[in-house]
Amino acid sequence: MTLDINVIDIQASLDYILENHCSVARFGDGEMDIIAGHSIPYQAYHPDLAQALKEILATESSPELLVCHVDVFEHLERYASFSQDFWKVHLEHNEDLYRKTATASWYGSSFISRPYMDLADQSQAGVSFKKIRQLWQDKDILIVEGDTSRSGIGNDLFDNSSSVSRVICPSKNAYSRYDLILETVKKHANGKLVLLMLGPTAKVLARDLSQEGIQAIDIGHIDSEYEWFKMGATTKVKLVNKHTAEFNFDDNILFDNEEAFEEQMVARIIDDREKVSVIVPVYNSQDYLENCLDSIARQSYKNLEIILVNDGSTDRSGQICEEYKARDKRFKVHHKKNGGVGSSRNVALNLVTGDYILFVDNDDWLNDDHIERLHRHLKAENADIAAANFTQFIDEKQTFIFHIYQSGGGGENFDKNYTAKEWFAMQYQGERCMSQVFTVPWGKLYKASLYDGIVYPEDRPVEDDFTTWKVYLMADKIAYMNESLYVHRKRKASVTGEVNPIYTYPLLSVAERITTLTLLGFDVSEEIRAYHYRMGLHKEWLLQVGDIKGYKDLLLQEKWLAHYQK
Numbered sequence: 001m002t003l004d005i006n007v008i009d010i011q012a013s014l015d016y017i018l019e020n021h022c023s024v025a026r027f028g029d030g031e032m033d034i035i036a037g038h039s040i041p042y043q044a045y046h047p048d049l050a051q052a053l054k055e056i057l058a059t060e061s062s063p064e065l066l067v068c069h070v071d072v073f074e075h076l077e078r079y080a081s082f083s084q085d086f087w088k089v090h091l092e093h094n095e096d097l098y099r100k101t102a103t104a105s106w107y108g109s110s111f112i113s114r115p116y117m118d119l120a121d122q123s124q125a126g127v128s129f130k131k132i133r134q135l136w137q138d139k140d141i142l143i144v145e146g147d148t149s150r151s152g153i154g155n156d157l158f159d160n161s162s163s164v165s166r167v168i169c170p171s172k173n174a175y176s177r178y179d180l181i182l183e184t185v186k187k188h189a190n191g192k193l194v195l196l197m198l199g200p201t202a203k204v205l206a207r208d209l210s211q212e213g214i215q216a217i218d219i220g221h222i223d224s225e226y227e228w229f230k231m232g233a234t235t236k237v238k239l240v241n242k243h244t245a246e247f248n249f250d251d252n253i254l255f256d257n258e259e260a261f262e263e264q265m266v267a268r269i270i271d272d273r274e275k276v277s278v279i280v281p282v283y284n285s286q287d288y289l290e291n292c293l294d295s296i297a298r299q300s301y302k303n304l305e306i307i308l309v310n311d312g313s314t315d316r317s318g319q320i321c322e323e324y325k326a327r328d329k330r331f332k333v334h335h336k337k338n339g340g341v342g343s344s345r346n347v348a349l350n351l352v353t354g355d356y357i358l359f360v361d362n363d364d365w366l367n368d369d370h371i372e373r374l375h376r377h378l379k380a381e382n383a384d385i386a387a388a389n390f391t392q393f394i395d396e397k398q399t400f401i402f403h404i405y406q407s408g409g410g411g412e413n414f415d416k417n418y419t420a421k422e423w424f425a426m427q428y429q430g431e432r433c434m435s436q437v438f439t440v441p442w443g444k445l446y447k448a449s450l451y452d453g454i455v456y457p458e459d460r461p462v463e464d465d466f467t468t469w470k471v472y473l474m475a476d477k478i479a480y481m482n483e484s485l486y487v488h489r490k491r492k493a494s495v496t497g498e499v500n501p502i503y504t505y506p507l508l509s510v511a512e513r514i515t516t517l518t519l520l521g522f523d524v525s526e527e528i529r530a531y532h533y534r535m536g537l538h539k540e541w542l543l544q545v546g547d548i549k550g551y552k553d554l555l556l557q558e559k560w561l562a563h564y565q566k
Helices: 010-020 029-035 047-057 081-101 125-134 174-188 199-210 222-231 258-264 289-297 317-327 341-349 370-381 420-424 431-439 468-472 507-519 525-544 548-564
Strands: 023-026 065-069 140-146 163-169 193-197 216-218 265-268 276-282 304-311 331-336 356-359 385-394 399-402 415-418 445-447 478-490
Touching: 010 065, 010 125, 023 199, 029 047, 029 081, 029 199, 047 065, 047 199, 065 199, 125 222, 140 174, 140 199, 163 174, 163 258, 174 199, 174 265, 193 199, 199 216, 258 265, 276 289, 276 317, 276 341, 276 370, 289 304, 289 317, 304 317, 304 341, 317 331, 331 341, 356 370, 370 385, 370 415, 370 445, 370 478, 385 431, 415 420, 420 468, 431 468, 507 525, 525 548
Parallel strands: 023 065, 023 216, 140 163, 140 193, 163 265, 193 216, 276 304, 276 356, 304 331, 385 478
Antiparallel strands: 356 445, 385 399, 385 445, 415 478
């Protein structure tokens, strides 16, 4: 395969940088994955990041900014066999993506940061590293890197610089803190060469800093390459004292020279608390939306991203979303054609950059410490999900129904941890409204990783009945607080307020659960009882609307069930 993408070689690229003192943005397979809409190990997909990368990749290089690309589009035999194998497969699957996005007339080589290990002929590595070190010869440098990178620690890579200072950023999902990182780097970059080791985020920083007149070089994995070069390694050896290129799990690192590292650090941009992504599907809720969003904005837990998905509202809901976005940078707004709550949740899940997820319905509201309490409880119990009870607000009557009270009747506060199997035993328990606590997605704090692979159905009104239970199966521990932290508004104009039992009690969702839980070895006797109950409701409704065929189909199902349950 030959793509008409012109990339100059490593030596010519380094010469260009040395001659022009330009900034550098380097693209590799990870950046292309982001552009294609995928996440990579240390950076979740984000549409703003993907758009910025596309724009930079289409930019013509200049004496201010050299845009670099992978040098694998011809003469692939220059690289080691393992590298050739990787790029052959990668390009075969992504040919159209490269053809559409790499539209500049020429690029520098991204492999200025990989001048050793991947090459079949490594004889020029010494020359490359000599030129690379000339980039910061006798200069004050500001290294911008992840928490575990420790570039230059334990080797002499930067010993020829005048001074070294560091801005330490999150090792994962650095783009989620982009604005703060950019402002911090600008604050400390005066008169310094900025060296970026921060994955896809480094590309955007290089461009934006170059526009401020600051030379910023995205130097990527140069530290690992230099370590391998110095030890004469023939394979990619894991480094014991720092992050290693190509090793995406930083386990068992034994940091050394910590005193020198701490002395060089001028700023550290790492949250002392994890980020919570609050998802609010929005549709024609102008009368209730502000109350909902105000309750989220005033949460005592501040490290939030609040994702509002406007599902084609025809009232002022979309405008209200934009107003909140304008005055609070934590709010993010996505407008889409009407597709239902399931499609809105799916859109939002693709935008999540937080460590945890919380769903809120657009007409409900939270206690001011809702997220704080759930997060604290989840961490204290080392759980995957933190759940609490809720209070109902009957909109028609403007009255509250409390499920939790302080004394008497078995309703005292208690905390209890559940396995997934134990939690499933709660789904039909009417006491304290636990059946609804089990079923609904809103109000709970989930580890974001639990939603990997979860897709809400977009063609069924009661989408949570088909989905929430699947998330529970991914959890080892669910920590429950028997307290009301969430207020759920009950309105007639809602999906579950419909008379049609096919909407309110979908048979298919129970059938799917019975199949899955049986395969997992769960007791499904309660599920089978629930299936019979829902079947009875469906039969009554089908007779009411005159659907005789549907009614007879259910009668036949009943006969089958009765036969096999004997």
